[in-house]
Amino acid sequence: MTETAAAAWPEPPLAGTEAAAVLGALERQRATLAWKCSSLDASGLRATLGTSTVTLGGLLKHLAHVEDSHFVRLWLGSPVGAPWDSVDWESTPDWDYRSAAGDTPEQLHALWRESVARSRAIVDKALSTGGLDQLGAHVTRSGERPNLRRILLDLVEEYARHAGHADLIRESVDGLTGEDPPR
16 A cells, blocks of 8 residues: 555545635645555656656656745745756746656655645644735735735645646556545
8 A cells, every 4th residue: 555545545624614624625636646646666657648748757846846836935935945946947947847757756756745745834834823814925026915825725726737637647557547545
């Protein structure tokens, strides 16, 4: 059984606070991605579907970047760290997807897990000092600042979009299907 399947599968509360519902939905999407990318070797993480160049390894690396950029950049207002800070995103906007082919499965999983852990710590700290209406430090060109609710919901949307990609790619690799890992 995989690391994700061994843990209790995250479910948003049926009746709970707004923060618990949003965080529950995000944790379920994170767990789905982790499950779809689990127990594969480098070849499995590099598999594509049809003419797409999206891989499961690329999704892990992309979502690690999204985690860091949403919480470090948008919430804290700080520059993202390595490896993202050394990338010329203007000339290589899909660097996270393409560079994943040069990483081992262990490196990709670790990068993603570490980014998720940083995000969870940032959100836990933010929620301990206030609710979802708190404004992040990042200021847009129009002078607006996103609140924690918007940042979390954007992340849920990002995971949900890519969990669908992960479903299709994983099925093409080894036939694994389903929405939830074995319990």
